[in-house]
Amino acid sequence: MADTAPILLSETRGHILLLTINRPDRMNSISPDLSEALVRAFVEASADPDVRCIVLTAVGDRAFCAGADLKARAQEDKEGKPFQPLLSRAERYVFEAVYETIKPTIAALNGPAVAGGFELALACDLRVAAEHVTLGLPEAKRGKGAHFANVMLPRVVPSAIAFEMLYLGEYISAEDGRRWGLVNRVVPRGEALAEALCMAEAICENAPVSLRRMKETAIRSNGLPVPAALRLNEGISPYSSEDRVEGVAAFVEKRKPVWRGR
Incomplete structure (x- = not known):
């Protein structure tokens, strides 16, 4: 029986x-369908x-995202299908769509974030990483960009x-990522x-209009x-x-503000 589980789960919490x-069976790698689902979401x-x-997070703790699904790409290469540059496709560039989202975004890195998975995390505003997480860009080792x-x-x-990570294609630890400002x-x-959701809850306590202005x-x-x-x-x-x-009124009256987003 074919697996009918959605590739991107969506849940609203307040x-x-x-x-x-x-x-998780493909290390949460990015397939064309997942890319489209992320852009839409x-x-x-x-x-x-x-x-x-x-x-934004992922299932399991083996990987946040291992980047592009290279097994799928290898099969397409065997079939002679040409590679379409990301900015030349009919679909929107997923990292650009995430980066330009006007709401605050947090990547909760439950596992390694490498290649396109690292770029996906980089497109978010904030990053929270589990201590076992590694970060890296092995593209130079794969002939990619x-x-x-x-x-x-x-x-x-x-x-x-930046150049060391790009040129060498080696991974760094979550702690090194924090030291260099890649990880919050x-x-x-x-x-x-849990930590990312705690940060998100604190963000949501603030004025939506101010948050949007800051982000944009x-x-x-x-x-x-x-x-x-x-x-x-x-x-x-x-x-x-x-x-x-x-x-201003809530501050003066010593009460919690009721935001309307306008």
Whole structure:
């Protein structure tokens, strides 16, 4: 009997959307179907006013994601199917879709995140890793490209560290990832998701309008000269929002604010 389990599980916990990659038999590797499901989930979450934070994790603790499904690609190579560059396909580039999501995103790394799996984690805003997690980009050893990491990794860590990871294709530990700013928190094995959800709950306590402004401005200002970046006016302005009025009133009245996201 064919396996009919969904490759991407989706669960709503209050204002948190929890997405779980469900391909443990293939080390949670990215197939075309999974890529499409991830893009759809993140795009829909961006447009859902009830979603204030997205947590991405995977089934099991052997791997968060091992990157592209190379067995599937090898079969396509045998069949003579040409490789389509990621930015030349009809479908949207999955890492770009995750990166540009206007809601805060957290990757809960339950296992190693390598190759495209590392890039998927890199596309998220925050990363929580279990202590046994390894991170790396073996693309140079496979004749592949690591295109998203080529662009993003030198923006996250010192360039020498980025080039070492890219050129050598060697893995680093979760603790080294934390030391270099790739990982926000390292927790015991099996606790990455719980810690990520705790962070997500704390994020959801804050004003949705402010969170969206912070995310959109940070993403769209990346690489711009400071004067141009300061003049961006992305999304709803928190300064003229109902949330700003409510936040100030709640502080003065010593109560918990009731956010409306407008």
